[in-house]
Amino acid sequence: MSSAYLFADAAPMPYVVAAVVVLTVLVVLNLLITFAVLRRLRIHEERLAMPAAGGAGDREQLLGRRLPRFAASGAIRLVGFFSAGCAPCEEQAAEFARHPDAERVAILTPGSGAQAERARLLTALGDAPTVIEEPIGGALAEELGVRSFPQLLLLDKSGTIVAARHSLAALAAGVA
Known part of the structure; x- marks a missing residue:
């Protein structure tokens, strides 16, 4: 080389x-x-x-909480959070209005829906439940951390939350 x-x-x-x-x-x-x-x-x-509002983690945090404003009558109460413009809310509102076993209180927020959606939701709720209207992020929703709709709560006679779900069927299954 x-x-x-x-x-x-x-x-x-x-x-x-x-x-x-x-x-x-x-x-x-x-x-x-x-x-x-x-x-x-x-x-x-x-x-x-992070669990979404109404998820298992939130349900566990809700269970056992006492809501004194709903304990006055001493009856079992069903409290529902509904939002105008929410299709599942309309479906659950009709079932909620027909539920015979408890006093019913519906908390209605305007949501993103227009007056027509609000009117449809009120029609679905009918005359059966007591309807409380509050703004998005109102006192009750803020107190309970409700961010998704519908949210249904079952309270015992003392006003303590015993079950929390997004549908009456799931609520009934959770209590049984």
Whole structure:
């Protein structure tokens, strides 16, 4: 082997070094972007992992709470939170109005619905329950942490919450 042959390929060496440097910079940049995306996904995942209002965690927090304003009559009460413009609320409101076993109190929030949706919800509730209208985030909803609708609560004679669900069927199953 001659020495001229060994160094003949030396000219492309600066190109190889430049290519390695460029690729290293790209890999580091890719890693930084990947870690940033993972951090953002972790934040969103934590938000999604939080129980929604009315979820099992909220139900456990609601159970056993006493609502003195509903204990005055000494009767079993069914309290329902409904929002205008909410299709499941209209379905549950009709069942709620027909429920014969308890005094019924419906808390109605305007929601995103217009007057027509509010009127439909009031029609579905009928004359049977007592209807209390309060703004979104009103005193009762805020006190109980109600953020999703419909939310149905069953209170015993002392005004203590014994069950909380999103439908009467689930409420009945939860009490049985």
